[in-house]
Amino acid sequence: MQEENLIPANEFCLHHNIEVSFIDSLKEYGLVEFTVIDDAPFVTIKQLTELEKLVRLRYELDINLEGIDAIIHLLKKLQGMQDEIIILKNKLRLYEASK
């Protein structure tokens, strides 16, 4: 049943008109964890959004893998900071209301 949710990486590349070596590079940089069945990499539906983002960064914005690696790291940091801002804003609201 689990296989229903898997997409062959080759098919993904074909659909997006990108070379299969891109998948190998992503694996190498540890940017995406692929499911390997009979030596063939597969992606889950859940990974599609992230994978498509990586494709856009590489092919639309012409960013190399090192750059993507750094960006993903910074975006994670940014997300953490945005979450923290929400918490701090809520705290500030509390203190301002109690003034």
Add this chain to the structure above:
Amino acid sequence: MEYIDYYKVLGLDKNASAEDIRKAYRKLARKHHPDLNPNDKEAHKRFQQVNEANEVLSDPEKRKKYDQYGKDWQHADEFEKMRRQQGRYQSADREETFSGDFGGNDFSDFFSSLFGGGGAKTHGRESKFRGQDFQAELYLSLRDAYTKHQKTITINGKNIRLTIPAGVENGQKIKLKGQGGPGVNGGPNGDLYITFQINDDAHFKRAGNDLYATAEIDLYTAVLGGETTVETFDGKVKLKLAPGTQNGTKVRLKGKGFPVYKQEGQFGDFYITYQVKIPVQLSEREKQLFTELSKLK
């Protein structure tokens, strides 16, 4: 509908060459790309404008039409009619357009009125794989956020029943997979992002998982000690007060605060600040007794 100066959007003048347009577009698209500016509505808007400007200015025919009719775009329909009589409008092949992953319409009303429909947008490599992501806001009271409950919301005419876990934070965003726009070419649907807006409560204040409230106690209970009852989301709680409780004294009720998000059975703390009510409009007898008291010291 407002006139959009596409040259200004790309920071160019009217004599810009195709290479200038390409360079300016690439630079601005990178700067405002939604993948690099998550949760930044302003950047998404700018990215759409930049894309739209490039859609027009990178296509010689569209650029010509824009230059000719741009400021007086109402005449574009007449222009279109004339063109249709002359033959089918041909859209030139474009080199590149960035797609990004953002919700909403791709083109402005201005663009649609000038060029019709949603424009001849094509993505650099392939049309969109996933459907559009939708963004929605859901307003909850603090009491709603305290308990896990179900709510039905209507997005684009579709009723979606969702379970809201207890302890959601104000401003928190959740993703409902596959509840966005339909996918293209058999691709998966987009996602629905819901941002919770939690209204302030008159009695309780929340900071993270902790709750804060003030409780009024009368002077006599503060001085002599006694009991008071305070309201929590979980019901009423009886508290003992020590003699000589000062105004502003804070007490902590462990585990009586807000539920911790997605951690069943875990709660923050509830902090109560006592506010001692000083009696006003004293009777003559009371005044007398207070005076006597004051003389004892």
